[in-house]
Amino acid sequence: xxxxxxxxxGGTPALKDSIPVVDTPAVGGADHPRRxxxxxxxxxxxxxxxxxxxxxxxxxxxxxxxxxFAVLVIGVDLLTGxxxxxxxxxxxxxxAGAYTAVLVGxxxxxxxxxxxxxxxxxxxxxxxxxxxxxxxxxxxxxxxLTLAIGESVHQVADTWSVVGGSNGLAGMxxxxxxxxxxxxxxxxxxxxxxxxxxxxxxxxALVARSxxxxxxxxxxxxxxxxxxxxxxxxxxxxxxxxxxxxxxGIGGALWAQQARFFSPGDMAFEVAALALLSVVIGGAGxxxxxxxGAALVLLVRDNLSASxxxxxxxxxxxxFVAVVFLMPRGLAGLTGGRLRVVTRARRRKENPS
Amino acid sequence: MSPLLELRGLTRSYxxxxxxxxxxxxxxxxxxxxxxxxxxAGKSTLFxxxxxxxxxxxxxxxxxxxxxxxxxxxxxxxxxxxRTYQHSSLFLGCSVLDNVALxxxxxxxxxxxxxxAARRFKHTEAEARRHxxxxxxxxxxxxxxAALSHGERRQLEVAMVLATEPALVMFDEPTAGMSAxxxxxxxxxxxxxxxxxxxxxxxxxxxxxxRLADLVTVLHLGKVLASxxxxxxxxxxxxxxxxxxxxxxxxxxxxxxxxx
Numbered sequence: 284x285x286x287x288x289x290x291x292x293g294g295t296p297a298l299k300d301s302i303p304v305v306d307t308p309a310v311g312g313a314d315h316p317r318r319x320x321x322x323x324x325x326x327x328x329x330x331x332x333x334x335x336x337x338x339x340x341x342x343x344x345x346x347x348x349x350x351x352f353a354v355l356v357i358g359v360d361l362l363t364g365x366x367x368x369x370x371x372x373x374x375x376x377x378x379a380g381a382y383t384a385v386l387v388g389x390x391x392x393x394x395x396x397x398x399x400x401x402x403x404x405x406x407x408x409x410x411x412x413x414x415x416x417x418x419x420x421x422x423x424x425x426x427x428l429t430l431a432i433g434e435s436v437h438q439v440a441d442t443w444s445v446v447g448g449s450n451g452l453a454g455m456x457x458x459x460x461x462x463x464x465x466x467x468x469x470x471x472x473x474x475x476x477x478x479x480x481x482x483x484x485x486x487x488a489l490v491a492r493s494x495x496x497x498x499x500x501x502x503x504x505x506x507x508x509x510x511x512x513x514x515x516x517x518x519x520x521x522x523x524x525x526x527x528x529x530x531x532g533i534g535g536a537l538w539a540q541q542a543r544f545f546s547p548g549d550m551a552f553e554v555a556a557l558a559l560l561s562v563v564i565g566g567a568g569x570x571x572x573x574x575x576g577a578a579l580v581l582l583v584r585d586n587l588s589a590s591x592x593x594x595x596x597x598x599x600x601x602x603f604v605a606v607v608f609l610m611p612r613g614l615a616g617l618t619g620g621r622l623r624v625v626t627r628a629r630r631r632k633e634n635p636s
Numbered sequence: 637m638s639p640l641l642e643l644r645g646l647t648r649s650y651x652x653x654x655x656x657x658x659x660x661x662x663x664x665x666x667x668x669x670x671x672x673x674x675x676x677a678g679k680s681t682l683f684x685x686x687x688x689x690x691x692x693x694x695x696x697x698x699x700x701x702x703x704x705x706x707x708x709x710x711x712x713x714x715x716x717x718x719r720t721y722q723h724s725s726l727f728l729g730c731s732v733l734d735n736v737a738l739x740x741x742x743x744x745x746x747x748x749x750x751x752x753a754a755r756r757f758k759h760t761e762a763e764a765r766r767h768x769x770x771x772x773x774x775x776x777x778x779x780x781x782a783a784l785s786h787g788e789r790r791q792l793e794v795a796m797v798l799a800t801e802p803a804l805v806m807f808d809e810p811t812a813g814m815s816a817x818x819x820x821x822x823x824x825x826x827x828x829x830x831x832x833x834x835x836x837x838x839x840x841x842x843x844x845x846x847r848l849a850d851l852v853t854v855l856h857l858g859k860v861l862a863s864x865x866x867x868x869x870x871x872x873x874x875x876x877x878x879x880x881x882x883x884x885x886x887x888x889x890x891x892x893x894x895x896x
Contacts, residue, residue, distance in 0.1 A: 493750035494741045494757060497730070501738045504727035511687070511725070512800055513713030513742050522748065568729075 331477055335470030343469045344541060345586060346578075350473075350480045351537035353577040355554075356561045357487050357570060358530030363559065364567030365491055366523050367503030368421070371555045372429030373531045375413070375436035376406040378550030380532030381539040382446050388455040388539075393465065395458035395475055399536045406532015407525055409436070414524040418517065421506075433555050441547040451546025458540050476537045483533055488570055490526065499523055557584065560599065564606050566613025575614050638701035640665045640804055640834045641686070641717075646695035648678075648685045655681040657858035658695065663804075663851075666831060670849035671838045674878060678858040679838045680722065683808050686836075687719040688712040699804070716803035722812060724789040726781045726796075733777040735792060737764040739799035767795040771825060787818035794825055805829075807837040811844055823847060846870070854878065 335343045355377050363369045380402030387401045413436075417428040441449050457465040458472065466472050490496050501509050502516045509516050539545045557580050565576030580599060588595025610616050641663040648656040655678045663669045673679050684690040686697055688709035696705040704712050727735050737754065740763045741747050755761055768774045771791040776784065784792065790810060797805050810826075811819045819841065826848055829835065839845045845852060846866045853863040856878040862869055869875055 489753065490750045492753040492755075494737075494746045494754050494760070495748050495750040497734055497738060497741065497754050498747045500730050500734065501727050504729045505725060507689075508721075508725045508727065509738070510708070510710045511689070511713055511719055511721075512739050512796070513710050513718075514738075514747065515710050519748065 328477075328481055332474065335473050340469040343473050345581075347469070347473045347476045347541040348538065348585070349578045349581045350476045351534055351541060352558070352561075352581050353574040354480050354483050354534035354537060355531050356534075356558050356565075356573045356577040357483060358527040358534065359558045360562045360565075360567060360570060360573040361487055361490065361499075361523060361530065362527045363562050364569070364573070365496060365503065366499040366520065368418075368520065368524070369426050369559060370417075370429040370527070371426055371552070371559060372413075372417070372431075372433035372436075373527065373558055374550045374552070374555035375433045376410050376528040376531035377535040377538070377554065377558075378436060378440055378545070378547075379409040380406040380535030381545040381549065382440065382452065382535075383532070384536035384539040385452045385455045385543075385545050386446070388458070388543075389452070393456050393459045394462070395460050395466070395540060398458065398540060399479060399533055402532045402536025402539075403529050404532070406535065407529035409532070410525045410528020414521060414528065418520040418524050430552070430555075433552060437547055437550055437552070440550060447546070449547055451544060451548070453544045455539065455543040455545075457543065472541050476541060479533065479537055483530060484570060484574070487530065491570065495519070495522075557581075557599075560603060564602060564613055566610075566615030569613070569615030572613050572615025579614075638698075639663060640667075640700060641836070642698040642701075643686065644696045644698070646682070646685060646697065647693045648681050648690060649693045654693075655858055656685060659855075659858075659860055661853060661860065661863070663834060663836060665803075665834055668835045668848055668850045669837070670845040670852045671836065671855060672840075672842065672845055672852060673855035673861070677855040679855055680808060681858075682855065683719065683806060683836075683838055687717065687806060689719070713800065716801070717806070718797050718800050718802040718804070719806040720793050720797055720808055720810060722808045724786070724793060726789060726792060728780070728782045730781060731777065732773060732779050732781055732784065732792060733761075733764055733768065735781055736767050736795050736799050737761065739796045740764045740767070743799070743801050764799065767799045768792075770798070771795040787814060787821065790814065790818070790822055791825065798829075802833070804834045804836065807835065807839075809838055809840060811839065811841050819844065 331346075334346060338346075355373060358376075359370060359373050362373070383405040384398040384402045387398045391397070413432045417425055417432060420428055440446055446452055457467050458475070459465050460475065466475065491499075498509075498514065498519050501514070502519060506516050535545075535550070538549065542549075558577070561576035561580045562573045563576070564579060565572030565574065567573070579602070583598050583602070584595045587598065591598065606613055639662045641661075643659050643661040646656060646659045646661075647654065657678070659682060671679050671682065681690065685692050688704070688707060688711075692705055696703055698704065699712070699715055699717055704715065704717070707715075727738065730738075737760060740760050741754075741757070744757070744760050744763070746757055746760060749757070765774060765777065768777055771794050773788065773791055773795065776788070781789065781792065793810075811822055814822060823844055826835075835848075837845070837848065849866055851864065852866050852869040854861040854869060854872075854875050861878055862872045862875050864872075
């Protein structure tokens with residue numbers, strides 16, 4: 284860089300001889316992968332939407348469960364991967380949303396949209412009430428606090444008669460949409476759950492790309508520096524905790540809608556742990572990776588476990604260890620784009636200019 | 637007009653150790669003020685106390701005549717008082733552009749917006765790119781910070797700090813660990829800072845200090861030993877005595893006629 288001292292730029296402090304902003308080639312070039320990503324996204328959604336046309340009802344309802352669980356996992360990823368707050372308590376908000384949906388279904392309306400929105404609100408409110416304690420802590424303490432919240436809420440569900448105690452809540456009528464007939468076929472429920480899951484995915488992807496998402500990544504990487512830049516990270520952390528609670532609430536509502544039953548076992552510690560495991564396997568911070576992780580985890584737990592003598596948890600454990608050692612970026616790290624970035628960074632590190 | 641920064645009897649103790657002991661200091665607008673002193677003189681502690689990273693034990697910090705002693709670091713930063721760290725403190729998992737944009741979006745008050753993708757906030761993006769450009773890093777906007785060299789990271793720090801639109805920037809040993817070429821590039825960068833910007837710099841490299849500073853304050857055992865223009869400090873007897881035994885600085889002072 285040349286050292287000529289030139290005219291002072293008026294107003295905002297920037298260096299005196301800064302060159303006017305030019306559109307770097309990267310800006311134009313970034314459009315191409317963006318279009319490719321859009322094509323891939325549309326393709327994947329189309330494939331998922333076509334599934335009930337070719338698959339039998341049982342695999343379709345298994346996929347419905349995966350999608351509902353993936354919604355929970357997206358929320359966990361927003362906390363863990365984007366903001367750097369690993370949580371073991373998201374099952375609490377999942378359960379809050381699920382019970383709310385069942386209660387609304389039994390007592391008020393069969394409308395799936397109303398149930399899902401009620402689940403969202405309940406997840407949000409529960410997270411807002413319990414979260415302000417948790418977000419004051421970080422790291423292990425945060426993990427333990429969320430675990431405590433999860434266990435407490437689970438305990439409440441297990442003993443409170445209004446939500447059926449340890450028997451859970453059964454007898455939820457089948458859902459309907461916009462005053463139409465009941466959706467009894469597995470395929471229709473699947474399409475509804477898919478639509479909501481895609482919507483949640485898009486919404487969370489938008490959050491992750493927004494200035495708020497950037498703030499959250501800043502908190503993940505270096506909270507002290509955020510304060511030195513004039514941020515108040517506590518508020519942003521609380522916000523994302525509530526957001527993740529709302530997402531978990533929707534996930535719970537979807538789960539209840541496909542099962543038409545919910546019991547404390549569906550929101551136990553295991554669920555929260557598997558959600559976190561899905562994020563790690565899928566690649567924290569990427570959104571589609573953890574969704575794949577969610578599908579894989581449920582596939583092993585619900586479908587594979589029976590055929591291998593109930594050793595599903597063992598398989599998950601082996602997968603976890605393998606991912607940690609072989610794929611530190613999880614499933615999301617396997618794409619060509621990421622690999623290119625890694626190799627380019629490595630090359631730079633070897634011969635810094 | 638009141639001075640930009642004023643310290644009145646600023647004290648910071650760690651238990652029985654008083655690291656900063658009743659420091660009075662006044663820095664005018666647009667001044668380039670260097671803080672020097674032997675290792676353990678309390679420079680870094682003073683720095684952190686002024687920035688709000690540490691709480692003062694007693695005394696006060698005034699920014700443009702307003703007492704900010706009780707304000708946390710974030711609020712001081714919002715009032716235009718920004719610091720850098722002795723070791724680069726960046727967002728390693730984020731892109732170079734994101735690092736600067738984090739500073740810009742706080743100034744533009746869009747830190748909690750999630751209705752649009754960040755790149756659609758054109759004003760913020762353009763401003764971030766302008767700051768990257770001004771430190772010569774525009775070609776690396778999309779790279780991860782983890783891929784930058786030490787010198788590049790320091791350049792990025794300057795871009796970030798300027799992007800907060802500060803009134804006072806405090807650099808904590810910015811050239812520590814730099815190669816000679818990197819130091820030269822950094823000093824050039826500093827010389828090109830806008831003239832209305834006030835700079836407080838802690839620096840070990842006295843050559844850098846005498847090139848950049850209008851005024852130099854020498855800290856010794858937590859107290860202000862001397863304060864004045866570089867030439868006067870260079871000739872000051874007390875300063876030379878304080879520096880005796882510190883081999884590096886001794887060398888630098890011998891040509892000014894100091895005792896050997």
